[in-house]
Amino acid sequence: MLRSLHKIPGLVAAALILLLATTGVVLSVLPALETAQAPAVTTPAPNTAELAARVAAAYPGVEQIRRAPSGLITAFYFENDRPGRVVIDPVTGEGVRDYTPSAFSRWMTNLHRSLFLDDGGRLTAAAGALAMLVLCVSGCLLTVRRVGGWRRLFSRLRGPLAGRLHVEIARIALPGLLLSSLTALVMTAGTFGVLPSDRAAPLFPTEVSETMGAAPGEIAALAAVPLEDLRELTFPYPGDATDVFTLKTVSGTGYLDQGTGAMLVWADHGPWQQLSATVKMLHTGRGAWVLGLVLGLTTLGAPVLAVTGIIVWLSGRRARPRLPAGARADRADTIVLVGSEGGSTWGFAATLHKGLMAAGHTVHTAALSRFAPERYTNARQVIILASTYGDGAAPSSAQGFADRLAALPAAPAMPLAVLGFGDRQFPDFCGYACEIARLAEEKGWPQLLPLDRVDRQSPQDFARWGRALGQALGHPLELAHQPALAPTHPLTLISRRDYGAEMQAPTSILRFALPSIGLWQRITGRGFPSFAAGDLLGILPEGSAVPRFYSLASASRDGFVEICVKKHTGGLCSGQLIGLRPGGTVRGFIRRNPDFRPVGNRKPVILIGAGTGIGPLAGFARANRKGRDMHLYFGARHPKSDLLYDEELRQWQANGRLTSVNTAFSRTADRSYVQDILRKDAARITDLIEGGAQVLVCGGREMASGVTAAMADILQPKGLTPATLKAEGRYVEDVY
Incomplete structure (x- = not known):
């Protein structure tokens, strides 16, 4: 459920999120540019009364003074019946240049807020913000589940580059994306009147002195307002004794008598107005340009997250076989849990899933990391298929299982069968499956079958275990598994260097040409992928469906694929490779090995x-x-x-x-x-x-x-x- 909650909004809303993120990044820079364009104040800033007096002296026909959160001050005036607007130097009150609102900024803002579609566009943009919020929350929970708890949220990750890059960027961008999506939703709610609102301004005064002539610089109420608190000062209409000064600050709005300078009416902003102003500042960065730039930088992660997310989704679809429709976890009588690193164990799980369903079972198959015994209310048995990563470590789809099992107050009541997958030539054969069996025994989890192992993806070993499982379940069970061949590419040998003949240990450095791939293969990710030294080259020897792996001695940018091979007695793959001559070909594929390489610093x-x-x-x-x-x-x-x-x-x-x-x-x-x-x-x-x-x-x-x-x-x-x-x-x- 959680994975679907993360995947579906991301795929559906990917284009909209990319548009909102891209426009948001552009808009995040504007507050900083506006701040940079504001005239510098080298002396103590004047108060509002002093500023108004200086501007009125420079522009007798001034109608309004505005101060943006960035500090940019603009004045609007009439001169010889012609309107003007200038950027004001607060020290002199004079204009430094004409003020022309940015058409680009207005266009970009309208695109970001409403997609040029008015209310419908605003609701669409809000849907994008909601999708981003869901992605942030679900992605965070998925990461926590993958690494085994909140305390390991920032622990080192394993797995393919796209998946690791997706999570690493999300860790950095998550706070900014959460803040941007939440504030966008609050602003939209305010626009459509969903949230409560305070009265926007006090009622216009009904009683004034009907006198004129108060000098702005001598009005005490204006002198009490620091310049940084000013938002807008509107002057009375010339010749109208009933008009007033209108003052707007960060804290409220008021009207001043133009004859006496007295404050006639004042109203502080209510809590909802203050919340609205704060939310707007947090979302736009206006008034906090550093925050705006930070939000913009984090939002830059959204396009990368979209691309890597799609790559991870496509890779997952290709790596995992399509399982028959299974039962929900709370309705299945058999729970199959899979711990896999490269995806091959999922193929065995699919064969088991089909075999159990054909025998009349209701089956729920999921990753071992999704172990949740409280949901297995109808289960009569749990079956775990687990491969081993590296030297006995948990594979990526099993992260957190051991911690969840240890945290249970008691072992599950339904019996357990554990089947390990590995290579018998390693001393720690199926080490992670052995660890699961040990933990289950310590917890007191009853056994359906003793721990068993499958050597090098052997269909025969799997079929033998299947028959034993059928006996334990009380019915025949034949599991005829056909391993899926990894997608391979032809590799042509271009040179070889031979060693070890004198020591009766033939060894060669084999260099292959990089396979040529087309543009479409690059776009779809089906070509020979990029690789680094330390990654693994899987070679499928003739007459076998089981690959052998060799550590790479080259990287993609070297322009060739290079491995070192020693001939082993009876070794099918090593014998074929040692016998290969320049111009000959083998079929191979890349498997990432991101943990084995120098870390990215300058340490020795x-x-x-x-x-x-x-x-x-x-x-x-x-x-x-x-x-x-x-x-x-x-x-x-x-x-x-x-x-x-x-x-x-x-x-x-x-x-x-x-x-x-x-x-x-x-x-x-x-x-x-x-x-x-x-x-x-x-x-x-x-x-x-x-x-x-x-x-x-x-x-x-x-x-x-x-x-x-x-x-x-x-x-x-x-x-x-x-x-x-x-x-x-x-x-x-x-x-x-």
């Missing part, structure tokens, strides 16, 4: 890797064009056969992209590993980390464990640990 970076793990580290060095302090610690077998990027490492060190290069070789007389050279350089590493350095580790899991142990020993005297650095985002691993 420590790169640690071994073997093909140097791939993304080389990409980081290649991209270090500004000479950021970057130190590489690299382990290989032998310097003559396994020193990947040997030529580039020397060049990058010479041109400052690498500050230092430290190598360890395990098949030489002085056998050493990367963790050994770390310990030898402990003093410098400690100084770097105390200076805010980030550590990036890439390579095999065994190597990473040794590096973690070495870093723990190095940091221990300073009271630091790799775990504390990980929590700060300063120790990041990409291990395999």
Whole structure:
């Protein structure tokens, strides 16, 4: 419900919101320009009486003096029966230039307020403001749910760039967009009389002295009004003894006798008038030009939010299979919850959803982050399908689940089945699913089935688990899942550099040409996407529907796609890649890996890797064009056969992209590993980390464990640990 409340207004009102945001940004600059155009007051500002006297002396036929919230003072007068209007210097009371209202400002204001459609346009603009308000509130609640609570509202995000950019900009723009939409709605309500109103002005006095000639500079009531409080002073009509001075200030309106200068009637602004003035100031920035500019800057986020929001919506539609119409959460007898990072687990969920419905169940399938047991009033079982992000972490669609489960006073009554998805070659196989099972057991949640796992998206593993689930439910259940192939692009090999033959460990640096894509593919996002070093290249080997992933050693702006590959015994994909020759092609796709890259600051970076793990580290060095302090610690077998990027490492060190290069070789007389050279350089590493350095580790899991142990020993005297650095985002691993 909350996601629909955020999505539907955004899609429906996107064009209107973009128009209102764009015009609002333009209008936000006008108060600052008006303030800049007002004559500077270098001496103490006169009061209203002094200003009126000076203007009357300069322009005997003055009819009215106005002071805008920006401080710009204008006078309207007649001279020889011809009207005039000038910008006034308050110090002299004389005009500095003719005053000509901006036609552009008036045109832009009318477009912003009413779309040139009068009352209908005002209501349409109000609908846009309401849509923005709904988007702000629902988006904030969605973010809170995604990150796992209000305390984590500003925590670091994971996932595709468009989604992260959408949330990051929203965090900055949210206060301004909320203020703009709320004040717009209040102003519209006031325009159409929905809100209560105070009497606009006091009644015109019925008794006056019918004398004339009071000098404005000698009227005490005017002298009591500071210039900054003045809004408008209207002079009596010449020759009419029954007319009066009309004074409007920030606090009220009054009438003064033109003969005696006495205040005849005065009325303070009521609370609704004061509210209206405050709301107008907050919305337009008039009288607070700095606020206007701030609101304008935050409103600039609206177009970006619209574009990224549409991209996220389209990506979500493409990534998730279309589920059959399911039951509401409070009516379903089976709840299926999905924790997925890349979207493949949703495909298995769709197969399970269809199979359970065919067996006569009412099924509700949702993201694991939407776990809400209080709504499962008719459920007889809960089934969780969970992949693992990185080294045992929760995937993006499962954020906050563990906290919600821990916060429950008691475990749900309906039994639970947990199925994990992962890769058995990793020691922490299906780590997040194991964590869910552990938490459920500690909470006392009854089991429908013991924890089970699916290795590398195996349809056979899934079908076996389905049969076990059917037995637990009391009926046959056959789950024939056909994994959806990722959309791939042909990659043509343009060059290769081979290493490791002497060590019986064939390894190659493979460089592919960037796939050419058309304009329409770029617009629709179906072309080969942009990427950065550290992202992953998924390769679909022939004869398999399961991709293998390789860390990228290049970025889009390098103009090529580069990976490092080592041939593994029996490895289907690595064997095909090592056997590829220039001109040959494979099919691949990009998967974002935004957590594994140097953070955007000037602090030092420590790169640690071994073997093909140097791939993304080389990409980081290649991209270090500004000479950021970057130190590489690299382990290989032998310097003559396994020193990947040997030529580039020397060049990058010479041109400052690498500050230092430290190598360890395990098949030489002085056998050493990367963790050994770390310990030898402990003093410098400690100084770097105390200076805010980030550590990036890439390579095999065994190597990473040794590096973690070495870093723990190095940091221990300073009271630091790799775990504390990980929590700060300063120790990041990409291990395999």
